[in-house]
Amino acid sequence: MSEIPLVSELRAKFGEGIIDVNLEAIDEWVEVTPGVLVEVCQYLKEAEGFRFDMCNSITVVDYLHTDPKKAAKVDWDPHLELVYHLSSIATKLTLVLKVKIPRWKNGVEGDLPGVPSVAGVWSTADWHEREAYDLSGVNFLGHPHLKRILCPDDWEGHPLRKDYEMPLEYHGIRGR
């Protein structure tokens, strides 16, 4: 695995921060811990020969089966997976970063889990993170103004969570 320069450099630099590297996937990905996320991103943006200067998208995938029967079959615990799709205009390379976080902070339902914000690394991450916060309920720590972007400010819940239920009513408008 060490023959891939990026991986070896990342491992050398961040050591334990790099949890997993998957080269079997359609789009190969690297998983990092939330703690080193910003440093990794900063490094990737500036690393000579890679220069991931563009953050294409930030996606939150909610791994949760609401149906207990199905939940029993799968081999993962419920969690959120943040997928950062990076690419480079300069070198035309692409990269997928993943961060896994719990669905709720400290397991308390309603407390949004936190991830350090990369809005300081790529300005475009600002809105992507706002969208992720709005729709999937991830608290991006250090984001300049984390607030809802697509849903109204007084909307309740985060629609792209698997356990989200549409409110019965919103300002007198029937929801379901």
Place this chain on the structure above:
Amino acid sequence: MLLIGTVSVSWYLAVGAVLFVLGAVCMATKRNLLGVLMGVELVLNGANMNFIAFGSKVLRPEGSLGLDGQLIALFVIVLAAAEAAVALAIALNFYNNHNTVDVDRANELNG
């Protein structure tokens, strides 16, 4: 009755006098700087009316001021425009510095 008597210079002078007094009272009572400015305009118009009336050959073929009346009225109009520009500049400057257009509060020399 008015319709039967022919209009003389006096009628114009009366209108001018009323406008003049209205303008003067306006200047005295308005607290808004721009209101005062409007009063000045009225006063000038009242005075202008006199010049026009005295200079009018329609009203007084004999012994009228002739062209002089009209010319002075013209000068008044032009100078009123200049006066308005300066007064407005003062008003805006006042507003910039004091954040109000209330003339009662214009009691400092330091602009």
Place this chain on the structure above:
Amino acid sequence: MADFVNYILNIEGSWFGYVVAALVAAVLILHVVAVGALLFIWMERKISGRIQDRLGPTRVGGKFGWLQTLADGIKLIAKEDVTPDLADKFLFKIAPYVGLAASYAAFIALPFADGVVGLHINTAVFFVLAVLGLEVFSVILAGYASGSKWSLFGAMREAAQVVSYEVPLGMCVVVPVMICGTMNLTTIANMQAGFLTNWLVFNDPFTFLTAIVYFTCATAGVNRAPFDLAEAESELVAGFHTEYSGLRWSLFFMAEYSSMFIVSALASILFFGGPHGPIPVTEILGFAGDSLGNPGMEAFSEETAKNDGFFAATQFGLILSRIIGVVNLLIKGCIGVTVMMWVRWSFPRLRIDQVMTMCLKYCVPLAAIGFLGATTWQALDLPTGTTLTGSHRYEYHELWTAGLKDKVLLDQDETADSSEAPIPHENDTQTEVNKVPLKTVPVSVLKGGER
């Protein structure tokens, strides 16, 4: 007109004739405003349609959608007249009328042909411009009273723009006034009678420049694209009339279209010969009889009617030539309006700072150059367009003054030879003025025209 009515009713010098004449004139002008607006809106839709490769209205009222604007007008009248809560109700309601009144009043002094004019005012040029300038109040009041920020933006833009553009506009207007030596529009128009080359626009290169600058500034003055910042729909929603609906809204448009016509008609009078066509057809065919010598004469003369009967008093040739004159002016005005429409549908809109830059950096200096150049041209007595065809501009004017010549000569010393009657205005020297003081009074005012 008043004499005519009084003669028919057999009441001499009655007030009735004057009132009827005034009403007829008012209604006629109202038709120019209202029907003109209808026509121009229809024209605008048709022209913009053609420019944009489509048909425009086709259904209402037959083949060309003639009655489309009328149908829209009826719709607008039927619409609810909404007044916003935050509006200053009184000013909001009165604002459209101010604009319409201003552009309507400007028609008072606009001569449609020699003698076909609401009121002869010796300072007609400035009267028209001044009254037209009052239209800005309607926009400012509407913008302020609407209680909407977009409207306020429109009003502020309009105020800044119109005040600035009046400067070059006035400077341009002074050029024909200077060349003709009068501010009477009828006289200015009559001085351009004859062939195309007599038009002031072809007088010298500087008048040509001035005409172009005038038209540009007039377009800006009446708020037409590319200077229509007060109602820039992509920026200010609809600018000053954002909050208006129904009839009040349509009044703004009537005012806009009629002032478009006024500035175009004024351009045609000042620079493009006014009621006189490119070729003096009526003069050549002799419709006007000797009216070329005395076109200012009343088409109906009470005196003649008394002596020689009704039909002798009615000079049909003169009436016909006046009608042709009116048609000429209307066509020229419509051409001006069409050019404005053409420009509107071809160009993007300028930005407010660019509009002001255009005025202060280009229009004012160009107008100044035009004014100084035209003055110099006159002062040096350089060849003008009139000399090209050999038809001298003042020739006609001289003939018109012929009626007054006797009177003038009475006042003057007997040495004044009738064969070389002094040409007024051409040499405005002190001595000339001393000789012929009354010459400065335009004859058409004294002799002709509706009083």
Place this chain on the structure above:
Amino acid sequence: MDLIAVAWPYWHQFFFIIFAATAVGFGFGVLLSKNVVRMAFYLVLSLGSTAGLFFLAGAEFVGAMQLMIYVGGTLVLLIFGVMLTAQKDFINMDTHTQDWILATIVGGSLLMVLLFAAFGADDWSTPQDINDAQVEATKEATPLGLALTGIRVDKLGDSGDAVDDGKSGYLMPFIIVSIHLLVVLIGAAYMARTKKLSHATDDKSSRAKLMLFKMEHESEQLEEETYVVTHRGKSALNPLDPQNEN
């Protein structure tokens, strides 16, 4: 028919009353209105009617100038000023009651004096016959223009008049006024300029400057960075990438 057939010599009075009533009425409007924008509107109407009176009195050029300069120029400027300072607190400003009382007393007595003077002189209050030709002559603007250049057409007959020397007329005042206007133009522009940069320039607009500044510098850096790559985009982790093998 009798009523109709009457020749009516009262046109002048008729229009005089209309114009005078509107001028005075809206003058009162200016005085009594509290709203400064409405005051400006009433002032427009009042001055417009005054222009009408000028027309009636035969001063057509002055009337047109009144409309053009005063109503069209000065008042637009005034309304501009009103709008620039139009904050909620200043649009409606009450006058103190004692001011009202005092002003009414003084103004009333002044009006009495003026009216007394206006109607007092017989020479002014007796109407005179009108000479048509002379009236028309006064309506012409050329003598006015000539007078401004120093030539008095109307005083030609006066013997011993300074006209003969070319000294009379209003040439000197005309020049003084033009220089005065120039001074005013410069002075007004200078006065309305704030000495210090306004807060708008201080923060927000300078931010725009800053941005442009940044951009200029960024683009300098960019030149090193941008280079054209003809190969296709690939995953950085692709083991088959020849770039990664070496």
Place this chain on the structure above:
Amino acid sequence: MATSKIDDPRVIEFDVRTDEMLINMGPQHPSTHGVLRLVLRTDGEVVSDVEPHLGYLHRCAEKIGENLTARQWIPYTDRMDYLAAMNMNLGWSLVIEKMLEYDLPERGRHLRVIISEMGRIASHLVAMGTYGLDLGSFTPFLYGFREREKILNLFEEACGARLTYSYLTPGGATADLPAGWTDKCRQFLAEFKEVVPELHTLLTTNSIFVSRTAGIGVMSAKMAIDYGCTGPVLRGSGVYHDLRFHGEERYTEMYEGYVFDVICADPETGKYPESNYEFHGDSLDYPEIPRQAILGDCWHRFYVRMLEVVQSVRLIEQAIEKYEATSGDWGKPIKLVQKLPAKEAYMETEAPRGQMGFYVVGNGDSIPWRVRARSSSFCNLSVTAPLCQGILLADIPAIVGSLDVVMGEIDR
């Protein structure tokens, strides 16, 4: 800090102290392209701050995607960028094909090139027309729409719909092009070539247009990349990046064997590379860059679109040749309930408004576990706030219009 070095005419110094006010531009406003709402903080005519508010067209397309199969979701992609629905279809189709490792037949490849480039022309025509509208010029809008109508007619013939096509599907397309379609397409291209110079006359080279757009909303290449701008917005800033050249192999092999240019100015010279493609045969192919224009301003963004349209014509001409040379299968759509593997795939395509990315996570079922659309307009719009500071009110439509956003795609 050498701010004095910059002598920018747009920065206005105030003579009169004024107060700032907040203004709502939108969601009902003529120049906000649908339902964008901009809250402006203005000082007179000068805008000091802009805050975009989105979401008026939010339809939870991603949530719906978690309840539908891959083919069922295609109509929802139509409604994202509804002005370039074909390109949206293409993006989704490619990502599903990538997941299924499906290889498209040759004929289908050329068909897709024709259709997606036609979609690009249609979309850019609307972009150019509405940009003229934003600047107060109505006529180019109708010129653009007239040509777009012809494209819609062709699309209607191919798939039966005029706006939301659902034509390109994972696996290929719902049907082959009808007989005689290519001839009509050729005829359209011939007609369209006449129109481009007209648009150049009406807008690109019009001096008022130039003065309204040149030097306005200047975005450096670094800023464009930082804010994730893509497509013509990025290339207008002088960044040589076009996914049709530089994208993933699965996408670029679609354009294998095609000759076309990436429209992008050289940041050093500021000149656009001379094309060897004779489009109209005269100087109107590449109108001159005005003196005032700075690389990365509104004018350049507009200009890139204008020139891209020409390259699309060039591509379609080649594609029609290649398409007619092939025969047989054009690529049948996948099954409606095609099972997706328990993998995840991300794919970006060069849509007219930028890089449109789709991300799909499968779990072995036919219904994807998670669907995500990376919207190009979303990222392009995010640059509005920093770009619209210290400008005049009238520049707001100019800048937002030059970014060419479609709210359907932003709000999803």
